Amino acid sequence: MARTLAMFTDTSLCIGCRACQVACKQWNELDMEVPDWTGTYQNHTHFTDATFRLVRFIEEPGGKPNGDLAWLLMSDVCKHCGDAGCLNACPTGAIYRTEFGTVNIDQGVCNGCRYCVSACPFGVVSFNEQTGTAKKCTFCNDRIHNGLGPACAKACPTESIQFGFRDELVAKARKRVETLKGLGFKEAQLYGAEATGFLGGLNAFFLLLSKPSTYGLPDAPRLPQKNIFVESVLSVGSALLVGLGALVAFRHRGGKGE
């Protein structure tokens, strides 16, 4: 495996211009969509089969160091989880990990069962009715295999989205958190930077200025497949009860004689 690549989204630098969203649409030739009018600049409300980068606009009362309303901006994207729920759930092998550590969907293999859609802890994977397949951010798979960074990172005018080797970016991100804390942003924190943390670390990780839940992110996302063992044991227990019960029931009737 090649050295792991990552995207680091520093939300403290985001100005909400959505150049990333536009660049993503253009490079990946994603369909036009009817906008959602939500009363904020955010479009769309959720990730869709044609929106892989999504700038979230969040208002947090009292969120600024001086107690003013904080206008939080976050360019959200597929997290390319180190332990990916979608990849584990995929029954066809269409979802795979590249040599750079990113997670991608092979559009020629996916048969559209939609299990990955339900298995993503971040609501990223979307179903496309036209192609009948699951879609999500590819980490610009074609670009990174040709020595280029993802289109969103390339387009970002403030370096809010940075692309590079994961270990280097994590070191950089840690320093940035310290700087921000020194400036009074007490809640400044990294999300998904720790490879030992949740979901084996995120290969698209974030610097947030508030709690993850403020951004609609789960505080401690869990790998869905962790339930399989316990639920299987309980199912075997249920099967034993049914099986043994049936054995006793039939034996009892069978033993009565004609």
Add this chain to the structure above:
Amino acid sequence: MALLQSPHWPVLIDVYFFLGGLAGGAFVIATIAHLIDARRFRDVSRVGYYLALVALIPCPIILIVDLGVPVRFMNMVLRFNPLSPMSMGAWALLGFSACAFLAALLTLLEDAGRSRGVWLKSVVGLVGAFFGFFLAAYPGVLLSATARPLWTGGHALGALFLAVGASTGAAAMALALLGLGRRTGDGVSTLRTMLVLALLIQIVSVAVFVVSVQGSGSAASVRALTTLTSGAYALTFWLGAIALGSVLPLLLGVVDFKRRSPGLTALASVLVLVGGFLVKFVIVAAGQA
């Protein structure tokens, strides 16, 4: 949580969960009847094996039609992924299909007076019973291994789906035997016992599921549970799936132990079939809401 996406599986998938469970349950009961006393319980195993095959036939068709790219259905069994209950389920469906077909064929040969021996049917029955249990239970495990707050927040969905498979399997077999005029005898009375046993496990599993979601400590899961217990699906859940579909047939079944009334057995069986479908439907629907 608004962040998550739903797979939007249609009601057809619930029909598959229902038929697959029924087929698995009927096959398991038929096999046990065959193993205990092949001659004495021939009616039971015969009806069970035929029913299992009939209930199974629509299953792969439903699954293929529901795919985004139906022509790629074979991709499901080009890979073996133990971390994906859907992958394991596809393999179990394949294995079960082979056994259900063989068991029905052997039964048919017996009917034609060309028995291939009890032992061959026993082997097919035992292997098929393993796959049958798997087919009945795996959809519950599949749902729990997602990020949907309702399904992932609680326990015993697999155990519940297996019990529903057994109860609906027994109910369908009882109705078939009654329909064939086998109103008395050990077959129907043993199926009555099976019905009561499976319903007990079914009710306990639902209770474990609801209580464990409530106590999961996840705000999203607790909120999702209200969709089932007090929201849009509350009436279907409490009245349809629980009261009329599980508790009433259990009470009827207990009364029926003494009365041994074909009418009562038939009524309980119909309620179990409707209730078994509703339990699966309502959990899938509320989890996707």
